[in-house]
Amino acid sequence: xxxxxxxxxxxxxxxxxxxxxxxxxxxxxxxxxxxxxxxxxxxxxxxxxxxxxxxxxxxxxxxxxxxxxxxxxxxxxxxxxxxxxxxxxxxxxxxxxxxxxxxxxxxxxxxxxxxxxxxxxxxxxxxxxxxxxxxxxxxxxxxxxxxxxxxxxxxxxxxxxxxxxxxxxxxxxxxxxxxxxxxxxxxxxxxxxxxxxxxxxxxxxxxxxxxxxxxxxxxxxxxxxxxxxxxxxxxxxxxxxxxxxxxxxxxxxxxxxxxxxxxxxxxxxxxxxxxxxxxxxxxxxxxxxxxxxxxxxxxxxxxxxxxxxxxxxxxxxxxxxxxxxxxxxxxxxxxxxxxxx
Amino acid sequence: xxxxxxxxxxxxxxxxxxxxxxxxxxxxxxxxxxxxxxxxxxxxxxxxxxxxxxxxxxxxxxxxxxxxxxxxxxxxxxxxxxxxxxxxxxxxxxxxxxxxxxxxxxxxxxxxxxxxxxxxxxxxxxxxxxxxxxxxxxxxxxxxxxxxxxxxxxxxxxxxxxxxxxxxxxxxxxxxxxxxxxxxxxxxxxxxxxxxxxxxxxxxxxxxxxxxxxxxxxxxxxxxxxxxxxxxxxxxxxxxxxxxxxxxxxxxxxxxxxxxxxxxxxxxxxxxxxxxxxxxxxxxxxxxxxxxxxxxxxxxxxxxxxxxxxxxxxxxxxxxxxxxxxxxxxxxxxxxxxxxx
DNA sequence: TTGTATGCGTTATCAA
DNA sequence: TTGATAACGCATACAA
Numbered sequence: 001x002x003x004x005x006x007x008x009x010x011x012x013x014x015x016x017x018x019x020x021x022x023x024x025x026x027x028x029x030x031x032x033x034x035x036x037x038x039x040x041x042x043x044x045x046x047x048x049x050x051x052x053x054x055x056x057x058x059x060x061x062x063x064x065x066x067x068x069x070x071x072x073x074x075x076x077x078x079x080x081x082x083x084x085x086x087x088x089x090x091x092x093x094x095x096x097x098x099x100x101x102x103x104x105x106x107x108x109x110x111x112x113x114x115x116x117x118x119x120x121x122x123x124x125x126x127x128x129x130x131x132x133x134x135x136x137x138x139x140x141x142x143x144x145x146x147x148x149x150x151x152x153x154x155x156x157x158x159x160x161x162x163x164x165x166x167x168x169x170x171x172x173x174x175x176x177x178x179x180x181x182x183x184x185x186x187x188x189x190x191x192x193x194x195x196x197x198x199x200x201x202x203x204x205x206x207x208x209x210x211x212x213x214x215x216x217x218x219x220x221x222x223x224x225x226x227x228x229x230x231x232x233x234x235x236x237x238x239x240x241x242x243x244x245x246x247x248x249x250x251x252x253x254x255x256x257x258x259x260x261x262x263x264x265x266x267x268x269x270x271x272x273x274x275x276x277x278x279x280x281x282x283x284x285x286x287x288x289x290x291x292x293x294x295x296x297x298x299x300x301x302x303x304x305x306x307x308x309x310x311x312x313x314x315x316x317x318x319x320x321x322x323x324x325x326x327x328x329x330x331x332x333x334x335x336x337x338x339x340x341x
Numbered sequence: 342x343x344x345x346x347x348x349x350x351x352x353x354x355x356x357x358x359x360x361x362x363x364x365x366x367x368x369x370x371x372x373x374x375x376x377x378x379x380x381x382x383x384x385x386x387x388x389x390x391x392x393x394x395x396x397x398x399x400x401x402x403x404x405x406x407x408x409x410x411x412x413x414x415x416x417x418x419x420x421x422x423x424x425x426x427x428x429x430x431x432x433x434x435x436x437x438x439x440x441x442x443x444x445x446x447x448x449x450x451x452x453x454x455x456x457x458x459x460x461x462x463x464x465x466x467x468x469x470x471x472x473x474x475x476x477x478x479x480x481x482x483x484x485x486x487x488x489x490x491x492x493x494x495x496x497x498x499x500x501x502x503x504x505x506x507x508x509x510x511x512x513x514x515x516x517x518x519x520x521x522x523x524x525x526x527x528x529x530x531x532x533x534x535x536x537x538x539x540x541x542x543x544x545x546x547x548x549x550x551x552x553x554x555x556x557x558x559x560x561x562x563x564x565x566x567x568x569x570x571x572x573x574x575x576x577x578x579x580x581x582x583x584x585x586x587x588x589x590x591x592x593x594x595x596x597x598x599x600x601x602x603x604x605x606x607x608x609x610x611x612x613x614x615x616x617x618x619x620x621x622x623x624x625x626x627x628x629x630x631x632x633x634x635x636x637x638x639x640x641x642x643x644x645x646x647x648x649x650x651x652x653x654x655x656x657x658x659x660x661x662x663x664x665x666x667x668x669x670x671x672x673x674x675x676x677x678x679x680x681x682x
Numbered sequence: 683t684t685g686t687a688t689g690c691g692t693t694a695t696c697a698a
Numbered sequence: 699t700t701g702a703t704a705a706c707g708c709a710t711a712c713a714a
Contacts, residue, residue, distance in 0.1 A: 004456070004482060006707060017685045022709060032683055047480070052457045053394040053403075054707035057690045062394075064437075064458075072426070073419040082414045085440040089447075094454050096405075097438040099426040106430075113435050115345070116393045117405075139388070141345060254623050282595050286627050347691060358701040363693065373699055395691035398706045686713075691706105698701075 005046040014042055025050060056118060063093045065307060066114035068124040070102040076250075076277050076296050077125060080147065083300020084123060091308060093120070102127040108136060115140060121307040123300075125149055129191035143310035145303045149192045156319035158310060160303045162326040164194050167292045168201030168246065169208075170328050171274045174290075175244045176209050179340045180272060183211075184242035185218040186231050186252055195220065198248045198276070217242070221252050228255030236263050243337035244272035253278045253289055257333075268335035279329060288331040295324050346387040355383055366391060397459060404434045406648060407455035409465040411443040417591075417618050417637050418466060421488065424641020425464060432649060434461070443468040449477060456481060462648040464641075466490055470532035484651035486644045490533045497660035499651060501644045503667040505535050508633045509542030509587065510549075511669050512615045515631075516585045517550050520681045521613060524552075525583035526559040527572050527593055536561065539589045539617070558583070562593050569596030577604050584678035585613035594619045594630055598674075609676035620670060629672040636665050 007025070011018045016035065023031050024039040025048070031039075042048075056062045065088060069077040085095060096119060098110035107127055114122055125148035128136055133151050137144045143158060150159035175183050185202040188195030199218060206213045216238060221227035228247060232255065235242055247253040253275035260271050267273050267287060278289040302322050310319075348366070352359045357376065364372050365380040366389070372380075383389075397403045406429060410418040426436060437460060439451035448468055455463055466489035469477055474492050478485045484499060491500035516524050526543040529536030540559060547554050557579060562568035569588060573596065576583055588594040594616035601612050608614050608628060619630040643663055651660075 007709095008707080018708080019686080019710075020684060023684090026709080030683060035683085049453055049457045051398070051459060051707055053397045053459055054690090055709075056394045057392070057398055057692090058707080058709050060690075067438075071423075072413075073416065073423045075414065075416065075419075078414040078416075078419045081438070082412075082440060085413070085438075092454070094458065095438045097408075097422070097426075097436045099423060112390055113433070116390045117435060118392060118394055250623075254625055257625060282591075282626065284595055284598060284626050284628060285623065286625050349691080359691090360693085360702080361700060364700090367693080371699060376699085392691050395706090396693075398708090399691080399693045401706075684714080686711105688709100688711090690708090693705090695704080696702090698699105 004051075005048050006051070007048075010039065010042050010046060010048060014038060060118075062118050062120045063091075064096055064117060064119045065093055065304070065311075066096045066098065066110075066117070066119040066122040066124075068098045068100060068107060068110050068114075068122065068126065070100050070125060070127050072097065072099045075281065076294065077148075079296035080125075080300040080303070083297035084304045085300070086297070087301040087304025088308065093308065100127055104128060104132070111136060111140060115142075120311040121145065123147065123303045123307050127192075129189075130193070131191075143307055145307045145310075147299050147303055148194055150321075152193050152196070157321070158303075158306050158319050160299050160306065160322045160324065161194070162292075162294050163323050164197035165201035165204065167276070167326045167328070168198045169205040171246055171290075171292060172202055172205035173209070174328070174330065175246075175272060175274065175334055176205070176211075178244075178272070178334055179336045180244040181211055181337075182217075182240065182242045183213075183244045183246065184235055185213075185246045185248075186221045186228060186256065187218065187248040188221060188223045190220045195223075195248055198246075202246055221248070223249050223251060225251040225255035228252030229259045230255075232256040232259035233263070236260070236265070242271065243339070244274070244334065247273065247275040247278075249276050250278040250289075250291075257287065257289075268333045270338055272335055272337070273333040287333050288329075290331045290334040291329050293327040293329060295326070298324055345392075346389050347392070348389075351380065351383050351387060351389060355379060401459075403459050403461045404432075405437055405458060405460045406434055406645070406652075407437045407439065407451075407458070407460040407463040407465075409439045409441060409448060409451050409455075409463065409467065411441050411466060411468050413438065413440045416622065417635065418489075420637035421466075421641040421644070424638035425645045426641070427638070428642040428645025429649065434649065441468055445469060445473070452477060452481065456483075461652040462486065464488065464644045464648055468533075470530075471534070472532075484648055486648045486651075488640050488644055489535055491662075493534050493537070498662070499644075499647050499660050501640050501647065501663045501665065502535070503633075503635050504664050505538035506542035506545065508617070508667045508669070509539045510546040512587055512631075512633060513543055513546035514550070515669070515671065516587075516613060516615065516675055517546070517552075519585075519613070519675055520677045521585040522552055522678075523558075523581065523583045524554075524585045524587065525576055526554075526587045526589075527562045527569060527597065528559065528589040529562060529564045531561045536564075536589055539587075543587055562589070564590050564592060566592040566596035569593030570600045571596075573597035573600035574604070577601070577606070583612065584680070585615070585675065588614065588616040588619075590617050591619040591630075591632075598628065609674045611679055613676055613678070614674040628674055629670075631672045631675045632670050634668040634670060636667070639665055 100107040145158040187199040274290040278291040441448040486499040528540040615631040619632040
């Protein structure tokens with residue numbers, strides 16, 4: 001690393017003290033306009049950039065936010081990160097990014113890494129189950145904003161989500177309106193709030209319609225395509241298979257559709273499908289999936305706001321759970337059930 | 342930010358000096374095995390984590406890499422970043438991520454931000470045109486690894502790419518084999534190496550087949566869907582429209598296909614299409630596009646290796662241009678031209 | 683309005 | 699084998 005110009009260099013050149021130059025850099029008053037101008041000009045000329053490490057060490061505050069996500073190549077997380085970027089950019093914060101591959105050990109490493117860097121705050125889509133979350137994030141010493149998988153306890157934490165239960169209820173009711181009764185559900189891992197809440201919403205909607213779902217009507221997947229395929233295949237083997245299935249994310253929906261077609265059936269003629277986050281980005285999908293769209297960039301933006309706000313006020317008192325609106329796209333993968341035609 | 346435990350605290354508790362504790366933390370020798378054990382146990386018990394800022398300030402080296410990309414929500418960049426993550430993880434480096442929205446001002450800000458943080462190196466898909474690249478990255482004071490858009494000068498720089506010209510030649514030759522002659526090209530912005538090289542490869546392949554492309558046969562897009570749509574529409578209005586078109590990326594291909602269909606034509610019956618990075622991730626596309634697949638994660642992995650290696654040896658002498666293999670997927674969007682049937 | 687002095691947490695040099 | 703001390707670059711309380 002090349003030795004860059006520092007306050008001392010500027011001070012010596014102008015025969016001033018380091019403190020005066022520092023004051024100009026930080027736009028403080030109590031500096032003679034003339035000297036200020038002279039200093040600014042010299043700073044410009046030398047392309048002075050303050051050393052953030054030294055500054056941080058001195059002030060014990062940093063302008064870096066830590067981001068922890070399971071999989072940065074998942075478009076949903078990528079868009080959230082983009083939203084965070086936009087949220088912090090004007091305030092000149094940087095983003096320290098950690099990918100965990102949904103591995104809890106990697107997540108713990110990431111937390112340590114961020115703590116060592118003394119980040120001002122952490123925004124995280126944790127892969128930890130409920131019981132673990134507190135143990136992991138309780139002692140970070142900085143504000144933590146959760147999204148996607150959030151602590152469900154009544155404890156005060158910052159979180160940004162959609163109303164997952166309501167979104168699923170909307171989805172299921174829509175299927176009911178189309179005449180479906182045997183509506184099954186493939187959700188995510190048990191203990192992840194988004195998975196749990198979506199399952200709860202599914203159950204609420206069904207019972208609300210006077211339908212009592214049996215235990216064979218739902219399964220926990222892992223948000224990956226293979227689990228969608230596998231579980232859907234099992235559903236189809238049941239004595240009385242479903243006429244419609246809800247899926248907790250896009251990848252599992254892709255797997256499920258392939259399983260249905262592998263069984264010689266057609267979506268939505270033989271079986272209806274709806275899923276979370278399965279909007280067609282390309283406009284070239286064979287099937288445009290009926291889907292709940294989460295406002296990913298907004299989730300990032302709001303998380304960033306929350307995190308910066310919490311970081312800037314010393315007291316970590318007023319925690320907030322923000323709930324954003326989702327969109328329900330009524331596309332072509334939900335039709336009336338076969339028997340009703 | 343909560344006050345974490347520091348070397349001094351441990352030292353006081355054990356009635357040792359800070360230096361001894363520091364030596365244990367850094368696994369240096371010249372420390373009594375007994376005391377070492379005692380110290381290690383205390384470090385564990387207090388969950389000691391070194392302050393990377395102080396360390397960096399003192400040693401003038403950092404374990405942070407800066408990443409600059411135009412758009413993190415583009416799956417290609419997201420996958421490259423994932424590769425970088427995997428490449429640096431075991432060496433306990435962190436990633437400082439900057440999104441530029443292809444805006445050169447934001448890119449300059451990002452560079453400054455990274456320099457202030459004293460990153461050990463930078464991995465970048467720059468949005469700068471050739472002439473600008475040196476001005477922007479010449480004075481970073483740390484190794485810079487380019488991918489995607491790389492300096493084409495003969496100057497020694499680190500870069501990781503595929504052979505874009507060859508990949509396009511492969512694509513065009515394949516179209517020629519199918520009987521096409523009027524093969525057009527929509528490339529990226531002039532001055533971006535990937536765009537320029539793909540255009541060059543297209544030209545080489547055609548002339549190699551004895552076909553002399555006219556100036557109306559190619560256009561510079563901006564890698565966005567709208568430009569693919571617009572330019573394709575213009576191509577179709579020409580007196581003698583193309584029978585096949587090459588596109589420099591996925592988004593422009595999506596736009597082009599929509600333009601073709603909007604004109605009442607069919608891919609590939611009326612017009613053949615091939616593109617870069619347009620592999621079907623979902624397995625549910627209407628059309629599986631004939632495409633050049635870049636090894637995105639490998640690009641990230643190799644970039645990380647190069648960058649770390651360069652950062653760890655003081656001398657920035659031996660620069661390298663790494664060229665990785667691409668894959669050509671022969672899918673269904675290239676057929677024989679209509680007149681030959 | 684400007685300068686001097688101190689310390690942030692760590693590493694490194696030198697002495698004990 | 700251990701400890702005292704200085705320094706990294708900067709911000710700031712206090713003195714001038």
